[in-house]
Amino acid sequence: MLAIWKREVQAYFFQPIAYVLIGLFFLVSSIFFTLGTVASGYAELNFLLQNITFVLIFIIPILTMRILTEDRKNGTEILLVTSPASVTQIVMGKFLASFTVFFVMFSSTLLYTVILYLLGGKPEVPMLIGGYIGLFLLGACFTAVGVFASSLTESQIVSAIISFVFLLVINLIDSIAGFLGGFAAKVLNMFSLLSRYKDLNNGIFDITSIIYYLSFTTVFIFLTTRVIDKRRWSQG
Amino acid sequence: MIEIQNLTKHYGEIKAIDDVSFSVNKGEILGFLGPNGAGKTTTMNILTGYIPSTSGTAKIDGLDIMEYPREVKKRIGFLPEMPPLYMDMTVTDYLDFCSSLKEVGKKEWKGQKDDIMELVKITHVQHRLIRNLSKGYKQRVGLAQSLVGAPDVLVLDEPTVGLDPKQILEIRKLIKALGKNHTIILSSHILPEVSAVCERVVIINKGKIVAVDTPAELSKNLDDYSKFTMTIAGPEKRVKDILTQIYGVKYLEVQNNVKDDAYSYIIEADKDVDVRKPIFHKLAEVGYPILELKSLGLSLEDVFLQLTTEEKEVN
Numbered sequence: 410m411l412a413i414w415k416r417e418v419q420a421y422f423f424q425p426i427a428y429v430l431i432g433l434f435f436l437v438s439s440i441f442f443t444l445g446t447v448a449s450g451y452a453e454l455n456f457l458l459q460n461i462t463f464v465l466i467f468i469i470p471i472l473t474m475r476i477l478t479e480d481r482k483n484g485t486e487i488l489l490v491t492s493p494a495s496v497t498q499i500v501m502g503k504f505l506a507s508f509t510v511f512f513v514m515f516s517s518t519l520l521y522t523v524i525l526y527l528l529g530g531k532p533e534v535p536m537l538i539g540g541y542i543g544l545f546l547l548g549a550c551f552t553a554v555g556v557f558a559s560s561l562t563e564s565q566i567v568s569a570i571i572s573f574v575f576l577l578v579i580n581l582i583d584s585i586a587g588f589l590g591g592f593a594a595k596v597l598n599m600f601s602l603l604s605r606y607k608d609l610n611n612g613i614f615d616i617t618s619i620i621y622y623l624s625f626t627t628v629f630i631f632l633t634t635r636v637i638d639k640r641r642w643s644q645g
Numbered sequence: 646m647i648e649i650q651n652l653t654k655h656y657g658e659i660k661a662i663d664d665v666s667f668s669v670n671k672g673e674i675l676g677f678l679g680p681n682g683a684g685k686t687t688t689m690n691i692l693t694g695y696i697p698s699t700s701g702t703a704k705i706d707g708l709d710i711m712e713y714p715r716e717v718k719k720r721i722g723f724l725p726e727m728p729p730l731y732m733d734m735t736v737t738d739y740l741d742f743c744s745s746l747k748e749v750g751k752k753e754w755k756g757q758k759d760d761i762m763e764l765v766k767i768t769h770v771q772h773r774l775i776r777n778l779s780k781g782y783k784q785r786v787g788l789a790q791s792l793v794g795a796p797d798v799l800v801l802d803e804p805t806v807g808l809d810p811k812q813i814l815e816i817r818k819l820i821k822a823l824g825k826n827h828t829i830i831l832s833s834h835i836l837p838e839v840s841a842v843c844e845r846v847v848i849i850n851k852g853k854i855v856a857v858d859t860p861a862e863l864s865k866n867l868d869d870y871s872k873f874t875m876t877i878a879g880p881e882k883r884v885k886d887i888l889t890q891i892y893g894v895k896y897l898e899v900q901n902n903v904k905d906d907a908y909s910y911i912i913e914a915d916k917d918v919d920v921r922k923p924i925f926h927k928l929a930e931v932g933y934p935i936l937e938l939k940s941l942g943l944s945l946e947d948v949f950l951q952l953t954t955e956e957k958e959v960n
Contacts, residue, residue: 411745412742412745412746413746415742415745416731416734416742419734419738420731420733420734423733424733483727483729483730483731483732484725484726484727484728484729485729485730485731486729487690487695487723487725487729488723488725488729488743488746488790489746490694490695491693491694491695491718491721491723492718492746492747493714493715493718493719493746493747493748494746495714495715641695641696641697642696642697643656
């Protein structure tokens with residue numbers, strides 16, 4: 410698992426993709442920071458953190474689109490599967506590699522906290538911590554969805570589109586729930602990743618939310634292993 | 646060492662391999678021969694644990710791949726049809742990656758690495774990106790990958806495909822050398838390759854095993870009649886009369902008119918009778934010299950074609 414993780418992280422940083430994504434992310438997040446914090450005079454990062462979820466819908470699919478598709482296309486999947494590593498270990502290695510890049514990318518926003526303090530702001534620490542923990546967990550969920558999407562196809566583009574649509578729907582669930590109302594809304598809200606994030610971002614630690622995020626990630630990693638196994642059973 | 650029993654694999658309605666059984670002894674190089682689409686790759690993929698079988702077992706060292714995948718996979722070095730290379734890595738980085746993927750100890754790997762690169766002759770390209778290597782070198786890196794961790798068993802799926810003739814010879818030589826320390830299964834659809842490298846051949850066609858033997862025995866077994874062409878200077882009709890009268894000749898055909906009065910004939914005789922001597926004496930008596938004699942004994946190629954072609958051509 411570590412071997413795969415190490416290779417994939419190196420591959421990310423060997424190609425321009427990680428740099429481009431991190432650069433883009435930094436650009437967009439600094440715009441949010443400027444607008445939501447500096448210009449508006451609020452000593453908090455919650456505007457930034459709330460809106461960054463929307464940016465992740467675009468960035469995560471690009472980040473994860475090659476993680477499994479490339480192995481299928483280049484025939485290296487066979488190397489991984491015929492090695493002593495189990496499919497779960499392979500998928501975990503891949504997932505952690507993508508998550509590492511996300512982690513590095515997202516950690517760049519910690520710089521804003523420093524700036525905030527330097528500017529003399531006194532952000533509420535629980536909100537800040539909640540917002541960050543929440544976003545790391547949300548990022549893990551999104552990354553798991555992306556990894557899952559890349560297991561479905563050999564094409565990077567198709568993989569990116571699948572995870573993009575998937576993440577978009579996840580983001581729209583709240584609106585759909587609001588539109589439907591009643592019991593359906595209750596159910597949808599229960600599954601919503603974002604409404605839970607809003608709570609965390611407001612400094613409300615709810616252990617069920619954290620468990621939900623972790624379970625969501627686990628389920629998608631598990632589904633990914635099933636897809637790979639299923640294909641092994643049916644293909645030549 | 647390797648034992649495959651009643652292995653069957655269905656893809657929906659299609660039977661990719663059907664009741665395949667064979668075994669490979671320790672230290673043996675086994676050729677796995679068959680036309681494209683015969684089921685070679687499927688068998689190898691099952692043996693290496695890439696895909697599961699529908700039924701039947703594949704065992705290495707007595708361990709079933711389905712029951713002990715980890716143990717078995719550690720014992721196998723596999724070179725698939727398409728070498729599984731990461732184009733964005735250098736040769737050394739890639740081999741290091743393979744060693745940790747295969748859980749080879751750091752110390753052990755340190756001792757092996759240079760030897761392996763030396764063996765497949767990639768030492769001088771070790772710091773280059775795999776993407777920039779030629780096809781032949783990529784194949785070698787793939788082969789080096791299969792040797793990582795010094796596995797007992799090597800499974801090589803068409804290791805020479807797409808190489809130029811010089812590279813093919815080198816790879817073959819290398820495989821022969823590897824056979825001293827490894828048990829090898831090698832698949833191919835090229836006959837000379839198998840007869841040059843392998844000690845035993847399994848011929849597979851349409852998912853079924855049609856023959857298992859040594860290359861020499863395979864051609865001998867089917868070569869149950871002596872068959873040759875002869876070019877004789879002399880009137881066609883007269884010569885034909887003489888030849889048919891000779892004891893043991895069971896088939897005669899005029900192939901073509903070579904030159905003026907010289908004709909070439911295809912002659913088949915009973916296998917326990919050598920008809921060449923009486924033919925010589927008889928023709929010498931009447932003064933029709935033999936200009937050429939060429940055996941048409943079956944080559945491995947013919948055996949292969951006979952075994953894998955359903956409708957035999959009547960010759």
